[in-house]
Amino acid sequence: MKVITVSIRRSLLSLLFLLGIVTSLQAQEFKFTTTVSSNKVALDEPFQIQFMLENGTNVSQFIPPNFTDFELLQGPNQMQGTSIVNGRRSDYIALIYLIRPKRVGNFTIPAAAARVNGDLVKSNPVTIEVMRGNGNAAAQQQQQQRQQVPANPFAGMGQRSAPSHQAEEMEGVLKNGEDINAKLKKNIFVKVDVDKTTLFEGEQLTATYKLYTRLPTNASVTKVPAFKGFSAKDIELPNPPQASEEMVNGIPYRVFVIRKTMLFPMQSGTLELDPVEVDNHVRLVKLVKNGKRRDPMADLFNDPAFKDAFNDPFFDDIFNRPEVEYQDVPYKIQTAPVKVNVKPLPIDSRPESYNGAVGKFNMTATVDKNSLSTDDALTLKVTISGQGNVNLLNAPKVDIPASFDKYDPKVSDNIEKNSNPLSGSRTFEYVLMPVEAGEQVIPPVEFSYFDAASKTYKTVTSRPFNIHVTAGKQTKREKEDFSINKNAITNNSNSVLDWVKHNTYFITSIWFYVLLILPLLALIAAWLFRRRLEYQQNNAAFLKHRYANKVALKRLELAARYLKEGKDKAFYEETSRAVWGYLSNKLHVPFADLSKQLIQDKLAQQQVSEQYTADLFDLLDNCEMALYTPNHNNSKMQGTYQQAVQVISKLEDELTRAKSAV
Amino acid sequence: MKHIVTAILLCMLMSSTRLLAAAAPQQDFEKANSLFRQKQYTEAANIYQRLVDEGYSQPELLINTGNAWYKANRTGLAVYNYEKALLADPFSKAAQHNLSIANQRVEGYVNELPQLFFQQWWTAIKYMHAPNGWATGAIIFFWLTMAGGILLLLRPSLLPVVTKSATGLAGLLFAFYLFMSITTYVNATTHDNGIIMGSVVKVKSAPDQDSKDLFELHEGVKVQITDGTSEFCKIELPDGKTGWMACGDIKKL
Numbered sequence: 078m079k080v081i082t083v084s085i086r087r088s089l090l091s092l093l094f095l096l097g098i099v100t101s102l103q104a105q106e107f108k109f110t111t112t113v114s115s116n117k118v119a120l121d122e123p124f125q126i127q128f129m130l131e132n133g134t135n136v137s138q139f140i141p142p143n144f145t146d147f148e149l150l151q152g153p154n155q156m157q158g159t160s161i162v163n164g165r166r167s168d169y170i171a172l173i174y175l176i177r178p179k180r181v182g183n184f185t186i187p188a189a190a191a192r193v194n195g196d197l198v199k200s201n202p203v204t205i206e207v208m209r210g211n212g213n214a215a216a217q218q219q220q221q222q223r224q225q226v227p228a229n230p231f232a233g234m235g236q237r238s239a240p241s242h243q244a245e246e247m248e249g250v251l252k253n254g255e256d257i258n259a260k261l262k263k264n265i266f267v268k269v270d271v272d273k274t275t276l277f278e279g280e281q282l283t284a285t286y287k288l289y290t291r292l293p294t295n296a297s298v299t300k301v302p303a304f305k306g307f308s309a310k311d312i313e314l315p316n317p318p319q320a321s322e323e324m325v326n327g328i329p330y331r332v333f334v335i336r337k338t339m340l341f342p343m344q345s346g347t348l349e350l351d352p353v354e355v356d357n358h359v360r361l362v363k364l365v366k367n368g369k370r371r372d373p374m375a376d377l378f379n380d381p382a383f384k385d386a387f388n389d390p391f392f393d394d395i396f397n398r399p400e401v402e403y404q405d406v407p408y409k410i411q412t413a414p415v416k417v418n419v420k421p422l423p424i425d426s427r428p429e430s431y432n433g434a435v436g437k438f439n440m441t442a443t444v445d446k447n448s449l450s451t452d453d454a455l456t457l458k459v460t461i462s463g464q465g466n467v468n469l470l471n472a473p474k475v476d477i478p479a480s481f482d483k484y485d486p487k488v489s490d491n492i493e494k495n496s497n498p499l500s501g502s503r504t505f506e507y508v509l510m511p512v513e514a515g516e517q518v519i520p521p522v523e524f525s526y527f528d529a530a531s532k533t534y535k536t537v538t539s540r541p542f543n544i545h546v547t548a549g550k551q552t553k554r555e556k557e558d559f560s561i562n563k564n565a566i567t568n569n570s571n572s573v574l575d576w577v578k579h580n581t582y583f584i585t586s587i588w589f590y591v592l593l594i595l596p597l598l599a600l601i602a603a604w605l606f607r608r609r610l611e612y613q614q615n616n617a618a619f620l621k622h623r624y625a626n627k628v629a630l631k632r633l634e635l636a637a638r639y640l641k642e643g644k645d646k647a648f649y650e651e652t653s654r655a656v657w658g659y660l661s662n663k664l665h666v667p668f669a670d671l672s673k674q675l676i677q678d679k680l681a682q683q684q685v686s687e688q689y690t691a692d693l694f695d696l697l698d699n700c701e702m703a704l705y706t707p708n709h710n711n712s713k714m715q716g717t718y719q720q721a722v723q724v725i726s727k728l729e730d731e732l733t734r735a736k737s738a739v
Numbered sequence: 740m741k742h743i744v745t746a747i748l749l750c751m752l753m754s755s756t757r758l759l760a761a762a763a764p765q766q767d768f769e770k771a772n773s774l775f776r777q778k779q780y781t782e783a784a785n786i787y788q789r790l791v792d793e794g795y796s797q798p799e800l801l802i803n804t805g806n807a808w809y810k811a812n813r814t815g816l817a818v819y820n821y822e823k824a825l826l827a828d829p830f831s832k833a834a835q836h837n838l839s840i841a842n843q844r845v846e847g848y849v850n851e852l853p854q855l856f857f858q859q860w861w862t863a864i865k866y867m868h869a870p871n872g873w874a875t876g877a878i879i880f881f882w883l884t885m886a887g888g889i890l891l892l893l894r895p896s897l898l899p900v901v902t903k904s905a906t907g908l909a910g911l912l913f914a915f916y917l918f919m920s921i922t923t924y925v926n927a928t929t930h931d932n933g934i935i936m937g938s939v940v941k942v943k944s945a946p947d948q949d950s951k952d953l954f955e956l957h958e959g960v961k962v963q964i965t966d967g968t969s970e971f972c973k974i975e976l977p978d979g980k981t982g983w984m985a986c987g988d989i990k991k992l
Contacts, residue, residue, distance in 0.1 A: 513779060566837045569772055
């Protein structure tokens, strides 16, 4: 993603550049420099000397130095242009001479002079060491020369260009009857190199995408790998790209590194590195028979800034090449996918504090103060440094005691640029605010990592920190202070309390039940008393009745004897007499005055029920009747006796009740 | 004369021991208060908590304890003590206010539904007397009822209508007071609510360590314990979610 945005930005910039919109960039300081393609040259080796006027305005005159010890082969070739390096624009005028030393030794080429804005300015003198010649000198010089191409416009453009080379030039010549595709296939390919194919999760893998070529080509990367399943970190490549030579099957290739990335697998399993796609524009050369030389000055206005300077015919002219014809052939290539086997980290021996670091690390933890007040804050700084996935390190778990308010750590990285394997340090700064006074202890910080070399987990522990916290002056420092007293807890009560424990319950104590049972017992006692009273009353009536029966039986004592003896006449006489006697006794009437009418009146007066009175007269009539009628049997006498007992008992009861009622 | 002197001395001795006994917690309380003012919250809270654990349940003490824990960033214990203070005095404004503030720090706090009007009445009635007050009332009304009964038995002819109705009323009041004293006693002694103490606690679908995790609870959440084994408790949240968790992570109110 990052790569894509960069390339977008780059292409946007180049677009702006092409449209000539980018004009008002900062003015640069004036510079007048002399550079040579090489300070050490072999005898008879031609080399280039360049006088460069940067940001010069109104250049009216240029005085070249005297090349006394050198032979002027060619020049001056004048170049003019604008370059943007890192977004800074500079105009330049360059005058290039091709010279060749005459003798062996150390020589100084004096400064050149120019009139800029009316002032005479001088460049720096240069010293050249001339040695005895060797065969390789020419090629070396070529390379040097290429590097000296002023103010490479590609610095700001998203192309990696594969510059021409003498050897390639040879390949780049298309002979008659040669198949272009076969030639391209043979001479240009891309390849991805990985330093290992089996590794642990989180371990570093370096993938290098290389372009191998034997042809002059203008290559641009059209598809960059996304590296799914990896965390990628690109290694910055030199710009312009440096070519190196590599032998493949005995054929030397020029190799350009397209991309070099450090990859950290984020998951285990078999992961695939995506291919990279490169669009090539191969410039094939056809020799032209007409060997007419081109006017070098014509190229000055050919604006070399927008052309591939390396392949510019300008250089050909330097070497007095014959006029050639070019053919640009587009050629698209991509790398073969590479599979990487990622092993998971061992689980059983994993320490609790482990959180994803793989490599070789060291940890230091420091606090910035050991004594502070609750108004203050302290910083716990944990620095993890070493080699490995530094860019993926998680904050080590720190058990900050509850007596501190803690905030998320501030993370700062210090990763060594272009280090491979990735190394550097990551710093976590925890800001801690003590909320309570006293001696506080921050427990040791623990950090674990997996050492891929020894395949074991390692743990680094710091020492614990003792912090002395004093009470601060500031009374309130509430975080959520949105409104007054809304989010603050109430003050403590400092009054004297009534220290009574409320953990005894009356309902469970024995007294509760005793007090419940006591009145219940009293109620039962009262009820019993009442019942006893009632019983006693009922019993009195019963006793009276028993007395009445007794009276009747006593009165009829003689009659009962006659009944037993079977003297019927005497029985009836006696029964009748007993009843009359009883009535005279009870109604307080003299025996002689007794009559049925009187008895009825008296009984009615005493409120004796009619039934009993009727029974009584019935009995008396029975007795009278029996006196005058002889035929008696014992059973009838028995019935009369029973009747007499009942009548007397009932009358006795009734009369007693009537008496008590009165 | 000698007896009187002895009696006075005895009285003084008794009162002084009572004073001493009362002074010890008050001294601790004041010491904790001063530690709190010096911002040594954890130490203050430990002293307060010791008093609470000894069985003192004065709302002021419980609120101070909660405050100290709150300041020491121990939200769970703060909520616990505020809830206890509300159990002791459900109408304490300070406890209600502080509890709501402490609950702001509780992650995943589910607001309890406010009580409906009849629930509020019920609470008001329940807290009209202390549990012991209800029991005492029950005893008094029982005595009155019994007295009325005895009167009716022994003097049936003495104002029977007035006595009967008074006795009936006393009997009804006795039944109500007895019911209330049992209810408040059960209320005060059953601890079916608890506060989560572990910082993050996993709630399981069954009382088994290997069972599925349903959800997580954070320190300070109030849960209702509906069932339990010796190790696992079934809990219910105010929003109706239920699950099992280790009983050790709950501090019962």
